Amino acid sequence: MKKILAMLCLTAVVLAGCGKPEADSSSAKEPGTAAAAETTAAAETTETAETTAEATTAEVTTAAETTTEPGGNVFAGGLMDMYPAIYEGFIKSEFDRVASENDGLASIEFAFRDLDVDGIPELIFKRGTCEADYQVNVFTLDSEGNIKDCGLIGGGHTAFGYDENTGRLVMIWGHMGAADIEYLEWDNGTVKSVDNYEFTLDENTPSYDTVLEEKGIKYMDHVSAYQSDYETGVTSWFCHSDGTIDEKEGLYLDYMG
Template sequence: MKRIIALSCLAAVMLAGCGKTEKDGTDSKSETTTKATEAVTTEAPEEETTEALTTAAETSAEAATAPETTKEPDGMVSAGGRMDMYPAIYQGVIKSKFDETVNRNEGNASIEYAFRDLDADGIPELLLKYGTCEADYQIHIYTLDDEAGAKDLGLYGGGHTSFAYDENTGDFVIVWGHMGAASIIYYKWENGTLKSNGSYDFNLDEEITSYDQVLEEKGIRYIDHVYVSSFGMGDDAMTKTYVYHANGESEEYDGLNLDYMG
């Protein structure tokens, strides 16, 4: 009799197991996975399990905080990498041109630089003017190439100039003025470089009494810029850096200060 009762109970358990469907939210695959997990947890020593979990957590944390790769598959630097790198690259260009000018002119040198995103890629171009005085200044404009090197776009002007932009279009402008004559020279970014886009010339007279009068009428605004001057060699050398803001404010520093990045 006891044997019959036992067989009846076993049959009832088996029938109950066969009655499960996918509607219960449990399938054979998940059940197998659960059992396998339980088996691993049960059989693995507590010390090894803790170490494995700690290693996995550390790996996940490192992956979350790792910086983005700066190289694209084809060797090009990513936009994020270029954004991080451009200050150091431009600082190197500025210092190189400054030192070159100082050494060539027995300690006398002047540079002026500013920044403007001319190609609208989120990374500014470097506007650099250097020489010893207004008579020999050269304006060169630099952009970053695909491998995050500085590319010289060429010569864009000389002395008696200021960096500005047209607030109506956002386009870059160089303002030239000397002895009562003046020009507003407009530029456009086209096909990977900066090209002249016309100019407006005028002269001071009884009606036009200042350059700023015309610039105001045309919507031309100056760009913040840095001016560095150096005189003398050795112990007599004196270098000063001035940061000029469009609102009229300015700062002065001893030596060549390259902290300002626009």
């Protein structure tokens, strides 16, 4: 009989210990507590652990869904946080590329405008060494956050603008008294010219700005950066649409439009 009782006690102790994730020193049982109380506590601990695990899993899943889709694509919500760093890296790499190809000489201008109206602006980007070799392209981000070239829209002797009446992006070209206002629109992942207005400076049209004001064309805020060689380093200018300019030391990348 004593042997049977001893075996029953040993079985109760083993069963009471099964399923407990770990001992909780803050709620340790006093000697003499009934086995039923131990079993109840173990069940409560297991339920609490399962509830916590489910909540944690839900939180992780929710956080993941804000940044990636099934298949690895980046959600728009994720891109809203990521696009400044992506554009900054691209602008810097392009500036460095031009400089490396021209013994340190490099010149860029960039501005931002949300052409496809998705909440994330496109990059309007001019780069080269001088007016003779400037190229202006529009870049956007695809669903995975990759840079996509939407097309060449201009070159030297140009400025970035927009039509305040329609919201269209405008490239303003002017050289030696001749000028052209080119109106551009977003078209299924590309930027295309839809209209233009040419004019010439003369006694009746004494300045470019007179015509721009008549047409409702506004200049865009933009950043201009220049480096003549590696020894002198980079100087940037934040050019406001009202004509005021803030000079910045180094390649200024904080402006995201």
